[in-house]
Amino acid sequence: MRARTEDLLTLRDGGPIDAALRARLAADPDAAREIERLTRVAEDLRRLPVLEPPPGIWERIAAETAARRQARIGLRSRAAAAAAAIAAVALLWLAAPWRAADRVETATAPADRVETAAAPSETRPARLPLERAAEPDSGADYAAPRVDYADRRLDSADRRLDSADPREDYARLVAESARLELMLSELDGSPRLMNAGTARTIADLEDYIGLVDEQLSYAEARGVDLRYREALWRERVDVMNALLYVRYAQAQRPTY
């Protein structure tokens, strides 16, 4: 019976093998010749010459590395600025006059006045305090049209998520974000060869997600209003969609 290649390879490599089989193969001249041949093939494979890479690849690596580094530096400074801005806005919001007024009124005013002050449908200010401070008539009511960024995002996204309960939208955004995260992780590792522009776009998007995450952690930790956090989750979902699109396109793109 002809010896199995797997057994001959085990014998060649000094692996564990049944004693009876070892004895039988040792007595078989064909098996001995085959082991010798297998040893020679492995040696020949190891002796194959080292290949020199073609020129120009280092330049591509250097360009991609530089682009990534530049993007990281840019994002880091933008992240720092944005984090500082968020911190400032949150602090101003916490110390805002209407909150102080609410507190004073709650403590001193009759019940109907309290209702008037607290009655607007939104539980958050209609405008950011900084905008209000810039108005000549800063004592005007807060029911003026809202212009802040978070609202613009909410308005556009209301087409997709318009449940009556904001907590439901919030939960759906978190779930959607997790779903996109999973899809991204299923794309095989980092993309293949890419030009510096694509690498930079991907790095930018990834860093931007990091920035949104930073803002989210801050907002969660400070218990910032649900609608602000919802806007951040929506931003995260949008950016992840964009990243998924770029990564998917990159994975599909034949290089030559």
Added chain:
Amino acid sequence: MSSRFPTAEPEWLERARRGDMHAHARLYEAFAPMVYTLACRMLASRTHAEDVLQETFVEVIRKLHTWRGDGEFGIWVRRIAVNKCLMHLRSCWVSRQAPLDAEPCAPPGGDAADGLLLERALAALPPTARAVVLLHDVEGYTHQEIGRLMGRTASFSKSQLARAHDRLRELLNDDVTRTEVELCEPVLKTC
């Protein structure tokens, strides 16, 4: 055992870890042939090998600060390169690619007839069998390690190695392959 890997001067490694681009270039010069050779043989395509070379060094530079310095630098680089090669083999795009589309990797010249024959036979193996035979017989990985890298078992690696050697034997004894190599040799040498 003397190292099969190129070595890197500790001073250059330290400079590279601090982000010095000249040091990165030095590391590339030292280790690029090793990575390119491994990728070329494993993927049987120069185009994919160039991709792997680029991806490997971008990652080496990006993660240099995580290298603890307690092992051989070449082994660390090789591990990254092997992972990149396996990722290429797994990717749908590569698996859809007909093997004939790939530009074969050929030795640069010299007494290359036998080498060419072996290169050709190696390139004709199914991708997984080719990866296993290279990782085991050339790179010295154990079946356990190969199984882990491929998300399979050690037995899978053993059977792939046996299958690879059976196929190599057929290809190396095949007169057609030999004739093809002899005919192609001048062309391959200039590739």
